[in-house]
Amino acid sequence: MGNCWGDSSADSAAHKRPPHLPEKRRSNHDHNKQDDSPRKRAGDGSKGNQNGAHKNGGVGGGGNGGGENEKKAPSLAPVPAPKALLPNLKMFTFAELKSATRNFRPDTVLGEGGFGRVFKGWVEEETYKPSKVGVGIPVAVKKSSPDSPQGLQEWQAEVKFLGKYSHPNLVRLIGYCWEDTQFLLVYEHMQKGSLENHLFKRGADPLSWDVRLKIAIGAARGLAFLHTSEKSVIYRDFKASNILLDGEFNAKLSDFGLAKLGPTGDQSHVSTRIMGTYGYAAPEYIATGHLYINSDVYGFGVVLLELLTGLQALDSNRPSGQHSLVEWAKPSLSEKRKLKKIVDPRLDSEYPPKAVVQVAELVLKCLEGDPRKRPSMEHVLATLEKVNTIKFTPREARPRSEQLPARHGDPRSPLHDRHRHNRRHHHHREGREGGPSSVRSV
Numbered sequence: 001m002g003n004c005w006g007d008s009s010a011d012s013a014a015h016k017r018p019p020h021l022p023e024k025r026r027s028n029h030d031h032n033k034q035d036d037s038p039r040k041r042a043g044d045g046s047k048g049n050q051n052g053a054h055k056n057g058g059v060g061g062g063g064n065g066g067g068e069n070e071k072k073a074p075s076l077a078p079v080p081a082p083k084a085l086l087p088n089l090k091m092f093t094f095a096e097l098k099s100a101t102r103n104f105r106p107d108t109v110l111g112e113g114g115f116g117r118v119f120k121g122w123v124e125e126e127t128y129k130p131s132k133v134g135v136g137i138p139v140a141v142k143k144s145s146p147d148s149p150q151g152l153q154e155w156q157a158e159v160k161f162l163g164k165y166s167h168p169n170l171v172r173l174i175g176y177c178w179e180d181t182q183f184l185l186v187y188e189h190m191q192k193g194s195l196e197n198h199l200f201k202r203g204a205d206p207l208s209w210d211v212r213l214k215i216a217i218g219a220a221r222g223l224a225f226l227h228t229s230e231k232s233v234i235y236r237d238f239k240a241s242n243i244l245l246d247g248e249f250n251a252k253l254s255d256f257g258l259a260k261l262g263p264t265g266d267q268s269h270v271s272t273r274i275m276g277t278y279g280y281a282a283p284e285y286i287a288t289g290h291l292y293i294n295s296d297v298y299g300f301g302v303v304l305l306e307l308l309t310g311l312q313a314l315d316s317n318r319p320s321g322q323h324s325l326v327e328w329a330k331p332s333l334s335e336k337r338k339l340k341k342i343v344d345p346r347l348d349s350e351y352p353p354k355a356v357v358q359v360a361e362l363v364l365k366c367l368e369g370d371p372r373k374r375p376s377m378e379h380v381l382a383t384l385e386k387v388n389t390i391k392f393t394p395r396e397a398r399p400r401s402e403q404l405p406a407r408h409g410d411p412r413s414p415l416h417d418r419h420r421h422n423r424r425h426h427h428h429r430e431g432r433e434g435g436p437s438s439v440r441s442v
Contacts, residue, residue, distance in 0.1 A: 089163050090128045090175030094182050097121065097141055099130035104143065115154055115257065116145035120189065128174065128186075138189040139174060146181055154257030155183040161233060161256040169222030171244055171254040190252065192245035195303075199240060200312050206346035209355070209392060211249050212307045217384045218251030219243050223300060224377035226253075227293050232262035234270065234291055238299035239280045239313070240306055262293050279313030279324065284371055294371040300380065301366025305329060308359055310344030326367060333360040355390040358383070 100121030101108050110118040123129060124136040144155060155176075162173035177184040195215060198204050207215070219238075226233040236258040244254045258275050269290040276285070282298035285291050302313050305325060311318075313325050322328040332338035336353075339360050343351070362383050368374045375383070 089159070089173060090186070092128070092175050092177040092184070092186060094177055094179045094184070096130050097143075097177055097184055097186070100139070101141055102133070110140060116143045118142045121186075123186075140187045140189050142185040142187070144183040152183055155185065157259055158185055158256045161259050165226070165229065165233070167222060167225045168250070169218050169225065169252050171252040187254070190244035190254075191247040192249060194241050195243040195245060195251070195307075196240035198245070199306060199310060206310075206344075207249075207307075209347055209351035213355075213359075213384065213388050214249055215243065215245065215251045216304055216307055217381065217388060219253065219303070220300065220377060220381040220384055222251070222253040223296055224381050226259075227262070227296070227377050231264075232293060234260050234262050234293060235296050235299075236260060236291065237276055237280075238296055238303065239277050240303055243303070260291065268292065279326075282371065283369060292371040294374040294376070297366050297374040297377060297380065298368075298371070300377070301363050301374075302326060304359065304366065305333075305363050308344065308356070308363065309342050310346055330364070330367065333364050350392060352390045352392045355387050355392075358387045358390070362387075 098104065100123050101119040102121075104117075104119055108119045108121065110120050112118070119141045121139050121141045122131045122133055122136050123139055124131045144152065155178075158173065159176055162170065163176075166172075171190065172188040174186045174188060176186065192198070198207055223235060223238065226235055235253065235256070237255065238253075242253060242255045244252050246252065260270055260272060263270050269292045271289055272291050274281075274286060274289050280299040280302050282292075282295040285295045302325070306313060309325065309329060311325050311329075314323060315325075316323055318328075329342050332342050336357060339356065340353075343356060362375075362380065365373075365375050366380065
């Protein structure tokens with residue numbers, strides 16, 4: 001799992017109350033038309049293998065929505081007593097969310113991170129008033145920890161961006177709560193959980209090639225929408241755990257705690273404190289703190305490589321030289337013979353070889369060291385949609401009798417062998433459900 005970094009000391013305790021936020025929620029109808037899959041309502045299904053947050057240590061700060069200088073927290077004007085910050089969002093009381101989650105009972109916890117915990121709750125579909133378990137629709141309630149140094153800043157960023165932008169491939173923010181030191185966010189519940197769980201959790205059913213491509217296209221649509229909005233948004237923390245899936249495996253981006261407004265005018269980048277997740281963050285950002293729109297494209301390339309190989313971006317349990325997926329797999333992406341060896345064996349060769357080659361070529365472009373040489377997310381999306389027209393036919397599959405076990409010296413990661421073992425001796429285990437990610441994973 002990727003390590004995260006950030007200077008939590010830079011967060012100011014002066015943030016006592018939430019700031020005034022934008023008055024409108026934006027919608028991009030052109031991008032909405034791109035999504036041909038039916039949209040699921042928040043309550044469609046209550047079971048899943050979802051866990052969008054992790055029990056890992058968090059890091060501080062980040063995601064204040066695009067200010068150039070993050071070293072000093074801006075002074076905030078007091079917010080009048082109960083008044084909706086955004087009219088299109090539901091303003092919950094703490095008592096309502098306490099009731100919806102059965103007093104934040106431990107058995108309703110979906111995940112835990114640096115921000116705090118995420119709980120599963122139930123509300124009425126029309127009024128969003130608290131309801132009994134199984135009645136109405138399920139929601140994910142993210143509750144900040146009083147001891148979280150970055151909790152308020154991430155709360156502000158999430159409300160600012162998800163309250164303003166609307167798109168089928170962005171997780172829907174239903175409402176929020178702020179009372180004294182309590183800061184909570186309420187999201188639609190995503191039945192299938194995070195992409196990370198489906199790719200890397202032991203016992204998870206393997207994703208087919210078509211489903212993987214569908215997820216990649218959905219995530220690309222969400223990212224392209226952010227990049228091409230009137231005020232471009234840099235997501236800054238694109239990774240598998242932040243991609244949530246609904247009941248039909250439609251992908252939605254979650255956790256906007258580190259999002260920032262992009263450069264304006266003649267500027268090519270935004271200078272900011274370095275925040276994010278090791279293994280996914282672009283090299284130029286790590287080295288200089290310069291954040292480009294195409295810094296997100298690098299992270300997308302890493303996740304696309306994870307979808308291709310079934311291996312995580314960083315894993316210290318792999319042999320020396322294979323800890324970093326990008327460094328280990330990159331040399332194999334341009335050679336068909338080597339490429340075949342690193343493709344996720346759980347796919348059982350049930351994929352169109354031509355499509356795999358084109359995805360590998362796209363990964364290499366996304367991972368370019370120079371951000372100016374990386375394709376835009378619009379170009380990435382167009383490429384993936386074109387790849388999606390290449391369909392698998394059984395005659396392209398290699399007969400199972402020819403599928404030999406990895407030989408001694410095979411460069412395939414030992415984790416591939418582990419996946420093969422799990423496929424043979426696998427029994428279903430019900431996963432814990434979860435909501436939007438609330439942690440910079442370590």
